[in-house]
Amino acid sequence: MLTHRASGVINFAHAALGMYVAYAYYKLRQTGELVLPILGLPDRVKIVDAPTVFTAMSVAVALSAVLGLLVYLLVFRWLRTAPALARVVASLGLLLYFVAIVKLRFDRSAGQLPLGAILPAGSVTVSGVAVPYNRLILAAIALAVATVLAVVFKFTRFGMATRAAAENEKGALIVGHSPDKLAVVNWTVASVLAGVSVIFIASVTKQLDPLSTSLLVVPALAAVLVGGLRSFFVTSFAALTIGMLQAGLLNYSTRSTWIPSWLPRSGLNHALPFLVIVIALTVRGASLPGRHEIRESRLPFSPRPRHVVPVTVVGVGLTAAGLLTLDSQWRLAIVVSLIASLIALSSVVLTGYVGQISLAQYAFAGLAGFVTAKLTEARGIPFPWAPLIAVALTTLCGVLVGLPAARVRGLVLAVVTVGAAVAIENLAFKSEALGGLGRVQIDRPELFGLDLGFSAKGADNFRAEFGIFVLIVVACSFIAIANLRRSPTGLRWLAVRANERAAAACGINVTSMKLEAFAVSSMLAGMGGVLLAYRGSLAPESFAVFGALALLAVTYLGGIASITGALLAGVLFSGGILTHVSGGTTGGTSDTAFAVSGLALVIAAVRTPDGVVGFFRRRGAGAGMRLRARAATGDGDSSAMAGSVEAR
């Protein structure tokens, strides 16, 4: 939250940074070595032989301060005026990086790190329930920190200036306050808080894990939303309440009998933040942004699709030829790319065209996949009907998530959808009604007696028939979206993206436009999910939140606002054509690759908001503009001016 105040960033990597610092702290306590997080530098340096809690803590504080500073100066400083999406993507890149680097540089086998107690043990009994001292102390520390921050922000000049600079940088500049310096201080403090709190949390809960600790950011952001991004008190109370409810729910759901058996017991507490987010937004959100909330920033360029028919004919022809002639590994890569591009297309519609940042697309895909599997397996509903029902259900689900989302925008929406993705993952995928925790097999699809199954024996595996079927579905979807983009609906979507108030003033129903987009995009994601399901078996992990982050990341790299970008995203997606060409094995990616792709994502977010597609397009357009300007002003001749206007 402090970072949001300082530079308008909701940092999804905040808990990940803390997680890294906590790992470093416990490693330091164990061996006296400091593990460095930067690729290319030596792994670790020896600091002292047997560090005390105090030395280790000081080093950890210094480490988190330096990391926070680096993250700000190298990444977010350049993104202060960038669209919300670029900031989300950059923080996702950092998240991937920290997770990967921890996996690379720490041996994570259980019991390796001494998650020793820092706070005194023992407990006190409150109305029959034993409450450990360390938790009480932790809660007290949290509240004390919140109090100090609240006082500083309310009454000091520094706090006032930070609030001012977060809101209007130009304003801060012209009254003589440097937004940069304010941001540096705030980022440093925020990072230290993240580092120290994860150390304490790990010492109390005896749990530290790259993935789940990094995802602590979801309940934390839920609390921040309850606090309305402003109040430190409300935020920390909300955080404490969510934490207690989660723990209570976990405890309760394993013992109670009234919770229906199809609900996964371990999932309920993970779904709680989403519930909190939804309630907070329903109470706080507004259907249109206030007058000072509209930020001037360039949105990713969304080109009007041209030459749809010839491009489709050539593309489909080439892909079909590839499917029919190349070997089975190639066929698999092409199919993975096609399906990924379909899910990426759903992001393009929602995020690129309507400006709603959604991290739940992958979860929607998973939902459709699991429902299809269940319908064919348990209910015996045959091929074309089961997936159609599943897609319809997913569409409905998308609209349901879209309902609270219609009242928010930008970064806040990203938080909502992350919450939704975590909730779907934990409630639906792990539910016994859908799949339970194991893998789910699905019947072979068959249409008019034609076997469309993917798997086969030997070299025939990954059959071309299925590939062609996927190709037809994907091509039809892309053509439909291209036409939608060129239709009046597409224009209305872009209008909503550009300025909701202006769009409403032109008679566009902003809410229904957003819901339409949520429907279309979750339908596309659902279709992708169904195809994934028919490709092979399903497991809850295949649709985990990190997959969603990776997918949004490649879509952003490809170009979030154009259908060409979605195609590129498919090619780039792990396991797709690029992986195959570059010789990688399909399936798991190594942690080094994750670290590098995290970095690549950060760089992409900083350098080009339009992705690869936009980068090349802009090169052409920029040169043209300068040429025209030179022609127009070179001799001040008004006819040249007229010419340049016409040329445009």
Place this chain on the structure above:
Amino acid sequence: MSTLLELRGVETGYHGVPVVHDLDLTVGEGEVVALLGANGAGKTTVLNTIAGLVPRTGGSLSVLGAPVSSRQRGAQRRTLDVVRRGVGYVPEDRALFYDLTAIENVRLAAARRDRAAVAAALDLFPALAPLTGRAAGLLSGGEQQMLAVARALAARPRLLMIDEMSLGLAPIIAERLLASIRKIADDTGTGILLVEQQVGAVLRVADRAYLLRRGRVVVEGRAADLRARPDLLASSYLGSG
């Protein structure tokens, strides 16, 4: 009378496209100077360039007698440098802090513990007196405009630039405000550079005026002389001749 602001042959533009050409402009101590011109003439760009928000591509700029280097990279550094020398700026969009209260807005601009400057700036706008505790975002457009001017004045600027001060203000309030700005210039020796569309009103209080057209100064002279030549102004604004 010493020169507070001096531009010599200044060129500036956006993304390599020039907007302002070969601009010479000065503002002296206690002087009120009007910058006039049709929409798109480059008036706001001139102010943004002086404030450092837009980089200068050529020419020299000196503020309060000291040259401002054009080599400084980044709007932040340039603007902070100019502002800390004593330049106040009220931009066209006002750039208020809507979440802060009116009084907090003004206090942030004033030097630490300079309560007198805050009080003096607010005294100019009696309409703001009952509203100081209210969030700036909840003020009306006109009240926000007054607050923006008050905020700029609280820093006790030696040179004050105001873009479209009369925007959104009732004509009578705008005239009153122009009169008080004249008085500030006379009393404190602050130099004032006004971009204004209310040509008649601003020429009544200004000492001198520049008329911009397509980024070039086409007319420059004493405000009284310009007032006597409405044909010149009309042709520039309406685009004939």
